[in-house]
Each structure stands twice: as C-alpha cells, then as structure tokens.
Ligand SMILES: Nc1ncnc2c1ncn2[C@@H]1O[C@H](COP(=O)(O)OP(=O)(O)O)[C@@H](O)[C@H]1O
C-alpha cells in the first residue's frame with residue numbers, strides 16, 4: 001500500500017535562502033513521526049508547504065493518492081491534513097466552542113451538526129468546561145489544546161503539530177503528551193510532531209526525521225537517531241550522548 005503522505009524532493013526557496021532542499025519523506029496511515037532539527041532548519045516551512053499555505057518551488061507532494069503540490073489550504077484540509085501553529089492562531093474574540101465549530105463546519109454544513117461535533121471534541125480534549133470562555137483569555141496551554149480541538153474538528157487523517165508543547169510547564173506538557181497519545185490510540189490518526197523537547201518527542205515517535213539547513217540529514221527509529229553522530233553534532237549536542 002502506498003504511504004498516506006509522500007514528499008519527493010520538495011524544495012522551497014525564499015530569495016537566495018533554501019528553506020527546504022530536496023526533502024523526500026513518507027508518512028504511513030496511523031504513524032507517528034517526529035520532525036526535529038535546529039531553529040531555522042525548515043520544519044515550519046515544510047508544514048506550510050504540506051498544507052497549501054506555501055507552494056514548493058520544486059518537487060511533489062502526494063496525499064491520499066492526490067497530488068497536492070499546488071493545492072490551496074481548503075482543498076488540503078478537505079482531503080484530510082490539519083495542523084496547529086507554532087505561534088498560536090486561535091480566534092481570540094470567539095469562544096472556545098465557536099473556534100471548534102469553525103473547524104467542524106468543514107464537514108457539516110448545518111450549524112447544529114457542527115456544534116454537536118464541536119462539543120464532542122471539547123469533551124475529548126478536556127476543554128468542555130471552558131466552552132464559553134473567549135479564546136483570547138485562555139492560558140497558552142489551553143490555546144494550544146484549542147488549536148488541536150479545532151484541527152480535529154476538520155476530521156483529518158494526518159495531524160501536523162508545530163511545537164504544540166513549547167512554552168508549557170512540565171505538568172501542562174505531560175497533559176499534552178497524554179492528549180497526543182489518545183489522539184493516536186483512539187482516533188487512529190497519523191501524526192507529524194515538531195518538538196524541541198527530546199524527552200517528549202523521542203518516546204512519542206515511531207520514527208524520527210531530522211532536518212538541518214533545510215535538508216533531511218537522518219531518518220530512523222528514535223533510539224538510532226539519538227546516537228547518530230551527525231544529528232548529535234547538528235542538533236542534539238554532546239550532552240545528549242548516551243542518554
Ligand atoms: N515567509 C518567509 N520569508 C522569508 N524567509 C522565511 C519565511 N519563512 C521562513 N523563512 C526562513 O526559512 C528558514 C526556515 O524557517 P522555518 O521553517 O521557520 O524553520 P524552523 O521551523 O525549523 O525553525 C529560516 O531561515 C527562516 O528565516
């Protein structure tokens with residue numbers, strides 16, 4: 001069976017800067033892939049290309065059998081890729097429930113049905129008690145959780161999480177990991193997780209892809225990546241050796 005998502009030699013330039021260079025990778029249905037690498041390595045740019053916010057200058061992106069290399073965001077979302085944002089983009093002047101209804105309207109044209117779906121996801125993500133709170137008034141952890149709920153409301157097959165745990169306290173981070181695990185186990189989604197906290201991303205991922213200066217420098221099971229010399233030099237650092 002072909003993978004759910006397949007990138008072949010994806011290149012994205014900003015003027016003279018090559019943010020993604022010949023990136024080839026695949027994600028299978030139901031797989032959790034960690035995407036790591038230093039700041040500026042091109043992780044967010046890759047998510048932007050995958051979701052139609054940017055278009056690659058070269059290469060090809062195929063999702064669920066459809067060529068989405070030049071597809072617009074709403075088409076990509078309809079096919080089943082959803083994301084969260086590194087810098088949160090909740091709708092601040094709307095309530096938590098309304099934010100999630102926006103996602104659910106992708107699949108339900110009737111508001112009543114969208115609300116029902118949204119409620120279900122507020123319960124799944126633990127946000128139901130805050131349904132009537134304005135998104136702007138949430139803590140960062142809850143804003144990130146809300147973005148996950150809104151993304152899930154579009155009923156994706158692949159969820160892209162861009163630093164969904166950065167800036168959280170250890171307790172909030174543990175709760176976020178627990179949510180990601182439940183999304184995988186109970187909803188059966190494929191996930192691509194960008195995260196800097198190795199204690200989070202290594203145990204969570206079935207496979208890890210490492211970007212450096214826009215290029216894939218390593219790919220493999222977490223234990224293998226953790227002792228890869230090139231990855232230690234480029235990103236993990238000497239202190240990580242032997243952990
Ligand atoms: N819209 C843009 N215009 C110009 N340069 C950009 C843009 N987005 C990202 N970049 C540059 O592309 C490189 C990769 O950035 P990014 O994808 O945000 O990396 P990461 O998410 O891995 O930290 C960086 O050098 C960044 O400054």
Ligand SMILES: [Mg+2]
Pocket residue numbers: 043044045086
């Ligand atoms: Mg980024």
